Amino acid sequence: xxxxxxxxxxxxxxxxxxxxxxxxxxxxxxxxxxxxxxxxxxxxxxxxxxxxxxxxxxxxxxxxxxxxxxxxxxxxxxxxxxxxxxxxxxxxxxxxxxxxxxxxxxxxxxxxxxxxxxxxxxxxxxxxxxxxxxxxxxxxxxxxxxxxxxxxxxxxxxxxxxxxxxxxxxxxxxxxxxxxxxxxxxxxxxxxxxxxx
Amino acid sequence: xxxxxxxxxxxxxxxxxxxxxxxxxxxxxxxxxxxxxxxxxxxxxxxxxxxxxxxxxxxxxxxxxxxxxxxxxxxxxxxxxxxxxxxxxxxxxxxxxxxxxxxxxxxxxxxxxxxxxxxxxxxxxxxxxxxxxxxxxxxxxxxxxxxxxxxxxxxxxxxxxxxxxxxxxxxxxxxxxxxxxxxxxxxxxxxxxxxxx
Numbered sequence: 001x002x003x004x005x006x007x008x009x010x011x012x013x014x015x016x017x018x019x020x021x022x023x024x025x026x027x028x029x030x031x032x033x034x035x036x037x038x039x040x041x042x043x044x045x046x047x048x049x050x051x052x053x054x055x056x057x058x059x060x061x062x063x064x065x066x067x068x069x070x071x072x073x074x075x076x077x078x079x080x081x082x083x084x085x086x087x088x089x090x091x092x093x094x095x096x097x098x099x100x101x102x103x104x105x106x107x108x109x110x111x112x113x114x115x116x117x118x119x120x121x122x123x124x125x126x127x128x129x130x131x132x133x134x135x136x137x138x139x140x141x142x143x144x145x146x147x148x149x150x151x152x153x154x155x156x157x158x159x160x161x162x163x164x165x166x167x168x169x170x171x172x173x174x175x176x177x178x179x180x181x182x183x184x185x186x187x188x189x190x191x192x193x194x195x196x197x
Numbered sequence: 198x199x200x201x202x203x204x205x206x207x208x209x210x211x212x213x214x215x216x217x218x219x220x221x222x223x224x225x226x227x228x229x230x231x232x233x234x235x236x237x238x239x240x241x242x243x244x245x246x247x248x249x250x251x252x253x254x255x256x257x258x259x260x261x262x263x264x265x266x267x268x269x270x271x272x273x274x275x276x277x278x279x280x281x282x283x284x285x286x287x288x289x290x291x292x293x294x295x296x297x298x299x300x301x302x303x304x305x306x307x308x309x310x311x312x313x314x315x316x317x318x319x320x321x322x323x324x325x326x327x328x329x330x331x332x333x334x335x336x337x338x339x340x341x342x343x344x345x346x347x348x349x350x351x352x353x354x355x356x357x358x359x360x361x362x363x364x365x366x367x368x369x370x371x372x373x374x375x376x377x378x379x380x381x382x383x384x385x386x387x388x389x390x391x392x393x394x
Contacts, residue, residue, distance in 0.1 A: 003260045005249050009242040012235075017227050018220035026214045029285050031243070032250060032259050038209075039247050045206040046240050049225070050232055052202050062229050063200045088226050 006032070058129070060105030060122055061090055070094070070103060077101045079136040083126065083155065085109050085143055093141065101139070104129065109142060109151040118154065126155075130162060137165040144171060203229070255326070257302030257319055258287055267291070267300060274298045276333040280323065280352065282306050282340055290338065298336070301326065306339060306348040315351065323352075327359060334362040341368055 006028060014024035031039045055061075056068035063069055070076060070090075080101030084090050090103050106121045129135065138159055142148040152168060159166050172190040173182060182190075203225060211221035228236045252258075253265035260266055267273060267287075277298030281287050287300050303318045326332065335356055339345040349365060356363050369387040370379060379387075 003250065003266070005242070005245045005261065006259060009246050012239050012242050015235075016239075017223045018216070019224075023215035025285060025288065027216075028246070029283070030214050032246070032284070035247055035250075038212075039243065042209050042213075043240060043243050043247065045202070045209050046228070046236065046243070048202045049206050049229070050236050050240065053200065053229060053232075062203060064202065069200070086226070087229070088222060091222065 059090075059103045060087070060107060061103060062087055075100075079134055080139065081126070081129065081135050081137070082139040082141050084141050085148065085151075089141065101137075106142075106151070109147045110154060111147050121151075123155070127158070130159075130164070135164065137167060140166065140168045142168075256287075256300045257284070257304060258300060259284055272297075276331055277336065278323070278326065278332050278334070279336040279338050281338050282345065282348075286338065298334075303339075303348070306344045307351060308344045318348075320352070324355070327356075327361070332361065334364060337363065337365045339365075 010021070010024045010028050013019060013027055014021045016024075019027075031042065052064050053062050054064070054066055056063055056071055057066050058071045059068060061068040061070060065072065077100050081104050082093065082099060082101055083104045083106060084093070085106055085108065087105055090105060093099050093103070104122070104126050106123065106126075108116055108121050110116055110118065110121070126138075130138070138155075140152045140155060142152045156166060170193075171186075172193060173179070173186065179187065207218070207221045207225050210216060210224055211218045213221075216224075228239065249261050250259050251261070251263055253260055253268055254263050255268045256265060258265040258267060262269065274297050278301050279290065279296060279298055280301045280303060281290070282303055282305065284302055287302060290296050290300075301319070301323050303320065303323075305313055305318050307313055307315065307318070323335075327335070335352075337349045337352060339349045353363060367390075368383075369390060370376070370383065376384065
């Protein structure tokens with residue numbers, strides 16, 4: 001005999017990524033207990049994001065303006081474009097804080113299984129940018145999965161006809177990892193790409 | 198260079214139970230992608246719950262009215278009260294659908310570690326109810342943890358002075374469990390409380 005409003009909210013929250021029925025119930029109960037504090041701030045933060053956040057017309061990042069802070073920053077190198085799958089990857093790169101170029105968010109990767117073709121991704125806009133801006137280097141920072149690498153190869157096949165430097169993130173043993181816990185593919189790859197000291 | 202509004206929403210979501218920084222980012226990104234669908238329904242469902250849901254003045258359940266649907270249901274047995282730690286436990290009992298009595302939500306359990314004393318819980322209101330209503334049985338459905346059992350013992354010591362039947366949920370091997378995966382305490386308990394067939 002659970003209340004209708006509570007039930008509806010639980011079901012909506014349960015469908016969010018990383019959540020399920022049980023964790024949704026815990027969240028709803030927590031919010032009910034803090035109806036005048038946590039719940040109010042959550043609702044107003046959601047409304048702020050809904051009302052204020054736009055997709056950047058250039059790179060696909062999310063920000064308050066039509067041109068995001070990265071694209072609008074004159075100090076950043078506009079000759080280098082880092083191609084990423086999703087805004088989450090752009091955020092990950094920005095958290096590191098080392099990269100000073102611009103981005104291009106594909107909004108997904110090619111997938112035969114999910115029926116995602118080049119037309120479904122922001123690929124044409126990348127080539128429009130390369131034609132219009134003075135881009136000298138494209139960094140392919142796509143996932144090291146099969147679909148990610150297929151997408152990288154597709155882009156490479158079209159990019160290498162243009163007068164560009166094309167690079168990709170280095171692959172190998174991640175920092176802090178123990179060899180014993182690495183998969184065979186990573187060890188093979190790290191060995192064949194070994195560097196002289 | 199993450200946007201302020203996005204950052205604030207991520208931090209609020211990350212503090213919810215069962216969530217952390219990474220899952221909060223995934224949820225925010227999902228909501229940004231579905232700004233005109235999922236985000237709108239989430240906000241309106243949250244607002245509905247905030248505006249419409251009250252705590253039941255009798256048992257402590259959450260519902261649209263001051264007296265919840267369980268307490269208002271004339272067909273339910275008001276002579277039996279099931280004492281639970283939290284509304285989540287009440288929901289769990291209701292999902293089973295077998296119990297036809299009423300509830301009393303303590304709003305927590307006694308805890309020396311967290312400094313939770315009987316005054317912090319809805320305990321006095323339980324005795325007020327026992328005095329005023331014609332309650333004949335109290336079921337202690339508290340957690341099978343140390344703090345849960347301490348709370349049950351505290352209630353038992355006060356309840357047994359009253360002319361009441363006091364019961365507790367049966368403990369033992371849960372349905373579908375393999376002995377091999379059960380802790381020693383549960384096996385001991387199930388053995389000493391074994392039933393003749």
